[in-house]
Amino acid sequence: MESLKKAVETWDIKLAETAAKQALDAGIAPGDAVENGLGKGMETISNLFDEAKIFLPQVLAASAAMEKALSIFEPVMTKGATASRGTVVIATVLGDIHEIGKNVVAAMLKGAGYNVVDLGRDVPPEKFIEAAQENNADVVGASALMTTTVVVQKDIVDLLKEAKHPAKTIFGGAPASAEWVESIGGDQYCPSGAEAVEMVNNLVKG
């Protein structure tokens, strides 16, 4: 777990790969490794970036290390998924290229047996609605990591209502909050991947 954290903190792709494999060999649950290993490393990176002790190239390198480890965990997380619990459309909103958190949530939902339609990043609100209609989505989830892009979450709620689509909505990312989601008429705020599956289960149950 410590090596996974360190791999992100030191943007060491090789270490990320070996630490991920070791974690799986040691029987550590991938979700746990992501939240408590890689995620903690990314918290350190966020703090260092906030304090201007590191800069964008280092954040990018840390992201690459995290993504390397995620690519090893993802197939294990999604293995044996039966895709019968419901359909979730998920993406990062227009103008926003942050996708690590969204990818973590998508992998966890797949692993829990959801059919996940991942539209990627920088996705216009209209595309969320189109995908919800095409796939009969039960839930629409959107990630926004910037104060300038979190407003798109409101557009998604408004367009779903306009289209009279019954999908429930779940939102996450640093600038989002329970108060924000309530204020835009969304259904659920989710602060972490660890809580995403249970929250989506509850939304699907109604």
Ligand code: B12
């Ligand atoms: C990594 C990172 C990057 C990487 C992204 C790499 C990638 N492939 O995604 C790179 C280097 C590319 C990047 C770029 C930029 N970044 Co940046 N970045 C970050 C950083 C340090 C970490 C984000 C991250 O990956 N965290 C780890 C994941 C696992 O956590 P998470 O995203 O929070 O997701 C979890 C939960 O929030 C939740 N969740 C999130 N979304 C959703 C959605 C649903 C449906 C659910 C259920 C749950 C959920 O579950 C996830 C899993 O646990 C943040 C700092 C921060 N505090 O967030 C800044 C940050 C978001 N970036 C910031 C900025 C400003 C930028 C740039 C504009 C910088 C620039 N000058 O170019 C560009 C963005 C360009 C653009 N148009 O999008 C600012 C935003 C500030 C603001 N006020 O809006 C932040 C807050 C840093 C800061 N303190 O200034 N960035």
